[in-house]
Amino acid sequence: xxxxxxxxxxxxxxxxIIETLAQRVALFNEASRGSIRLTTDGFTGDFLxxxxxxxxxxxxxxxxxxxxxxxxxxTDLSQLQHNGVxxxxxxxxxxxxxxxxxxxxxxxxxxxxxxxxxxxxAMLSDQLNTAIAALVAAIENQSxxxxxxxxxxxxxxxxxxxxxxxxxxxxxxxxGDLVAQVMTGSVFHKLIGQNLTNTARLFTAQGVNIVxxxxxxxxxxxxxxxxxxxxxxxxxxxxxxxxxxxxxFDGGDMISNIETTNGKLRIETTMQVDYTFGLALKGxxxxxxxxxxxxxxxxxxxxxxxxxxxxxxxxxxxxxxxxDATVA
Numbered sequence: 620x621x622x623x624x625x626x627x628x629x630x631x632x633x634x635x636i637i638e639t640l641a642q643r644v645a646l647f648n649e650a651s652r653g654s655i656r657l658t659t660d661g662f663t664g665d666f667l668x669x670x671x672x673x674x675x676x677x678x679x680x681x682x683x684x685x686x687x688x689x690x691x692x693x694t695d696l697s698q699l700q701h702n703g704v705x706x707x708x709x710x711x712x713x714x715x716x717x718x719x720x721x722x723x724x725x726x727x728x729x730x731x732x733x734x735x736x737x738x739x740x741a742m743l744s745d746q747l748n749t750a751i752a753a754l755v756a757a758i759e760n761q762s763x764x765x766x767x768x769x770x771x772x773x774x775x776x777x778x779x780x781x782x783x784x785x786x787x788x789x790x791x792x793x794x795g796d797l798v799a800q801v802m803t804g805s806v807f808h809k810l811i812g813q814n815l816t817n818t819a820r821l822f823t824a825q826g827v828n829i830v831x832x833x834x835x836x837x838x839x840x841x842x843x844x845x846x847x848x849x850x851x852x853x854x855x856x857x858x859x860x861x862x863x864x865x866x867x868f869d870g871g872d873m874i875s876n877i878e879t880t881n882g883k884l885r886i887e888t889t890m891q892v893d894y895t896f897g898l899a900l901k902g903x904x905x906x907x908x909x910x911x912x913x914x915x916x917x918x919x920x921x922x923x924x925x926x927x928x929x930x931x932x933x934x935x936x937x938x939x940x941x942x943d944a945t946v947a
Contacts, residue, residue, distance in 0.1 A: 647743070647747070650836070650838070651799050651836065651838050652798045652799050652836045652862065653798070653862045653863060654798055654799035654801075654836075654838070654860035654861065654862060654863070654864050654865075654937075655747065655750050655751075655754075655799075655801075655838070655860065655864060655865045655867070656863060656865065656866045656867065657743065657746055657747070657867045658866060658867060658868055658869065702899075702904040702905040702906075702907060703866070703868070703897050703898055703899030703900075703905060704897065704898055704899075704905040704907075704910065704912075704914060704919075705895050705896070705897050705898075705912075705913065706749060706895060706896055706897070706898055706913070706914065706919065707893070707894075707895045707913050708742065708745050708893075708894050708895065708896070709891070709892065709893050709894070710738050710741055710742065710891070710892040710894070711889070711890055711891035711892055712889040712890060712891040713734060713889065713890045713891070714887055714888070714889045715887070715888055715890075716885050716886065716887055716888070717879065717886055717888050718885055718886065734890060738892060742894060742896075746867045746896055747840065747842070748840075748842045748843065748844070749867075749898060749916070749919060750865040750867055750898060751801060751840070751842040751844050751845065751858065751865075752842070752843070752844035752916065752919055752920040753865065753898060753900060753919050753920065753925065754801075754858055754860070754864060754865055754900060754936055754937070755844040755845070755856060755858065755920070755939065756844075756919070756920045756921055756922040756924070756925060757900055757903045757922055757925035757927075757936065758858065758935070758936060758937060758938065758939045759856075759922055759939050759941070760922025760923060760925065761927055761932060761935070763789060763932040764789055764932050764935060764937070764938045764939065765786075765789070765938065765939050765941065766782065766785045766786040766788075766789060766938070766939070766940050766941070767941040768782050768940070768941060768942040768943065769852060769854065769941060769942065769943050770941075775852065775942075775943040775946065776942055776943060776946060777809070777855065777942040777943045777944065777945070777946025777947065778802070778806050778809060778810070778855050778857055778940060778942035778946075779809075779810070779813060779942070780810070780813065780832075780833065782857075782940045782942050783800070783832070783833055783857060783859065783940050784833065785940070786857070786859055786938045786939060786940035787833070787859055787938065789932065789938045790932075790933050790937075790938060791933065793933045796861045796862070796933070797835055797859045797860065797861055797937055797938070798835060798836060798860065798861060798862050799835055799836040799837065799838060799859070799860050800832060800833075800835045800836070800837050800838070800857055800858065800859045800860070801837075801838045801840065801842070801845065801857065801858040801860065802837060802838075802839060802845060802855075802857045802858075803839070803840070803841050803842070803845045803846060803855065804839055804840075804841055805841075805846075805855070806845075806855050806857060807837065807839045809947065810832060812947070835859060844856070844920060845857070845858075846944070852943050852944065852945065853943075853944035853945065854941055854942070854943070854944060855941070855942050855943075855944045856939055856940070856941050856942075857939065857940045857942075858937060858938075858939055859937050859938050859939070859940070860936060860937035861901065861935075861936060861937050863901050864900065864901050864936035864937050865898065865899070865900050865901070865936065866897075866898070866899045866900075866901075867896050867897065867898055868896060868897030868898070868899070869896060869897075872893075872894070872895055873892060873893070873894040873895075874892065874893045874894075875890065875891070875892045876890070876891055876892075877889070877890045898919070900925060900935075900936050901929075901934075901935060901936045902927060902928065902929035902932075902934050902935030902936055903925040903926060903927055903928060903929075903935065903936065904925070904926045904928045905924065905925060905926075906923070906924045906925065906926050909923065909924050910924035910925075
């Protein structure tokens, strides 16, 4: 690979990554009905802090016209703070021999396409799995948003249509706000099995990327946070989310570096990328004191690091259903 080719490779690797990622973002957002939004919006600083007005619906009161006209208690108009957090990640180093391409007479563009596509997929997977882990942690930490078929029921129950319905009931008259469900492939096929033995039509397939169960779109992904090895029983988890439950922001500071080194029998080239993205959850604020800056995976998946700031649970990201993994 000539010096000119390496220069072209270095100049075009980053734009190719961005373009590939943008294409996948658009497809995912459409399929998830906007429940988990992967955006190319920028995110500066360690935290994204926004203020919003607290609900004042409780200021409504009953009036008795036939009692003395005493003082009424005032309700203060106040603001709450919503915090997102910046997450850092890396990719590589990827090592290859430039001679591999020249020997096979492969064009430089092919190397760019292979690396950029794999990096875009890896970063998209990181963003999605991180968002799901944070959603599971934050929502499961709120008893008002959780239906646990293991802790709440005897004998234990697994994930089923009734289990999901009871989780949806946590939103009461606003259960219609739940637009999508996130589950593993195992749970998805468990529901298919239950559907095959049910005379009612409990779900319909609407396309390759979108499936409808109980009126909600389904995101099928084997995210680690949706399965928990727990004693004495393993747990399966399903998220039911509102629109905008989680938003992933582009950190805008991706750095790629390609180095070619001598000293071995053949010349080697390595490529490495550093990147960041921001994460915010609807109705929850990242605890900047306890969670801190540049959090680890474990910190992001700790429920107490996500403080509920919305007044009502119905104004948060959604609900979670938990079931016994051994129950069919």
